[in-house]
Amino acid sequence: MLHIVNKSAAERSSLESCLRMATKGSAVLLIEDAVYAATNGNAAAAKIQAAAADLKIYALGPDLAARGMAGRVLDGVNVVDYGGFVDLVAEHSNCQSWL
Amino acid sequence: MQFGILVNEGPYTHQASDTAYLFARTAIEKGHTVPRVFFYHDGVNNSTRLATPPQDDRNVSARWSKLAADHGVDLVVCVAAAQRRGINDDVLAPGFRISGLGQLVEMGIQYDRLVTFGD
Amino acid sequence: MSDMDDMDDGSGIVKKFMFLNRKAPHGTVYALEGLEVVLITAAFDQDVSMVFTDDGVYQLMKGIDSKGIEVKDFSKTYRALEGYDIEKLYVDQASMDARGLTEDDLIVDVTVLAVDEMANLMAEQDVVISF
Numbered sequence: 268m269l270h271i272v273n274k275s276a277a278e279r280s281s282l283e284s285c286l287r288m289a290t291k292g293s294a295v296l297l298i299e300d301a302v303y304a305a306t307n308g309n310a311a312a313a314k315i316q317a318a319a320a321d322l323k324i325y326a327l328g329p330d331l332a333a334r335g336m337a338g339r340v341l342d343g344v345n346v347v348d349y350g351g352f353v354d355l356v357a358e359h360s361n362c363q364s365w366l
Numbered sequence: 367m368q369f370g371i372l373v374n375e376g377p378y379t380h381q382a383s384d385t386a387y388l389f390a391r392t393a394i395e396k397g398h399t400v401p402r403v404f405f406y407h408d409g410v411n412n413s414t415r416l417a418t419p420p421q422d423d424r425n426v427s428a429r430w431s432k433l434a435a436d437h438g439v440d441l442v443v444c445v446a447a448a449q450r451r452g453i454n455d456d457v458l459a460p461g462f463r464i465s466g467l468g469q470l471v472e473m474g475i476q477y478d479r480l481v482t483f484g485d
Numbered sequence: 486m487s488d489m490d491d492m493d494d495g496s497g498i499v500k501k502f503m504f505l506n507r508k509a510p511h512g513t514v515y516a517l518e519g520l521e522v523v524l525i526t527a528a529f530d531q532d533v534s535m536v537f538t539d540d541g542v543y544q545l546m547k548g549i550d551s552k553g554i555e556v557k558d559f560s561k562t563y564r565a566l567e568g569y570d571i572e573k574l575y576v577d578q579a580s581m582d583a584r585g586l587t588e589d590d591l592i593v594d595v596t597v598l599a600v601d602e603m604a605n606l607m608a609e610q611d612v613v614i615s616f
Contacts, residue, residue, distance in 0.1 A: 268607065268608050271481070273381075273382070273385070273483075273484075273485075274485075280539060281507070284507065284538060284539055287579075287600055287604075288538075288600065288603060288604045288607060289604065290604045290605065290607075290608045293608070298385060299381045299382075299385060300381075329388075349388050349389060349392040350392055350395075350396060352389060352392070353369075353389065353392050353393045353396055353398065354396075356369065356479050356481055357367050357398070357478075357479070360611075361608075361610055361611060361612070361613065362479065362480075362481055362613065363503075363505065363607060363610075363613040363615065364481065364482040364483070364484065364613070364615040365505075365507075365615065366374070366482070366484040366485055366507070366615050366616070372614065374616065406518065406522075407514060407515065407518055407616070446518075446521060447518060466525070467521065467522050467525040467526075468525055468528070468529070470522065470525075470614075471494075471502075471522075471525060471526050471529050471531070472494045472529075474500060474502055474531075474611075474612035474614070475494050475496060475498050475500055475529065475531065475612075476494065476496065476498070480612050480613075480614070482613075482614060482615045484615060484616070
């Protein structure tokens with residue numbers, strides 16, 4: 268399953284809930300304000316890096332750039348563009364948005 | 367592959383409609399089809415022709431209309447949500463139409479993927 | 486509701502639809518308008534589950550009285566779901582525990598799931614609609 272999270276982990280519990288429920292081998296794509304969780308030094312960094320052991324973690328590049336975060340991405344997070352976003356949805360048989 | 371898109375939020379206040387639009391446009395560029403986009407909750411507010419945003423920024427409603435015109439995307443606004451929010455046929459931008467929630471359910475049944483964009 | 490009987494899309498396709506409810510009632514519209522989607526979906530003979538996690542569990546509270554905020558009380562509609570053959574209502578155990586709730590606090594019968602069970606349920610769905 269592809270899990271899509273769009274809100275900042277500091278604002279909303281959606282990332283935390285997603286990581287709790289995503290089964291091993293799933294993908295998690297961070298878009299919009301959720302991309303902050305994929306940046307160096309943020310409070311959710313350890314959680315993301317721990318999750319990366321069992322899940323494939325992606326962040327949407329244009330949203331990182333729009334927030335001045337393109338150069339601060341955590342190791343282990345895969346940056347994709349909108350084309351990559353479309354591919355992720357196509358490649359996974361189902362998807363779920365955590366709003 | 368056929369992608370369905372659900373937009374739960376209105377223009378400008380949330381990024382949902384922008385992200386949904388860019389996703390839809392990219393999917394089409396990559397050779398997929400986006401037969402229908404369904405607008406629910408405050409998402410119905412994307413359908414107004416009355417918006418006059420500043421010229422130096424994107425026009426959210428107009429670019430959905432353009433996507434519909436260029437690629438045949440069916441832009442459906444939920445009737446119940448529209449009625450609550452004062453959206454009726456008189457204010458619809460080109461390419462949008464008002465219909466029932468059954469149109470959303472059909473997308474889930476018939477298309478390969480359904481992606482929700484919201485708050 | 487006889488007009489609902491004609492709403493199936495005629496394709497014969499049956500998919501697993503899951504409606505993800507994570508928000509409390511009344512503070513936002515999502516609980517009410519989410520429920521409206523589920524009621525319409527009932528006419529399409531799909532395999533429907535409703536999942537309540539995080540603050541979504543609050544939607545099912547007994548004793549809701551919205552007169553003071555002058556907003557329509559839609560809580561009894563959850564009890565009508567059974568009549569529409571929407572019977573798979575799942576609630577996250579951890580979300581209930583974190584809010585001091587038990588099944589006795591809820592207005593309808595639900596299946597309470599542990600996190601692994603809920604995770605597996607989500608993973609096997611064809612279509613997930615989030616509000």
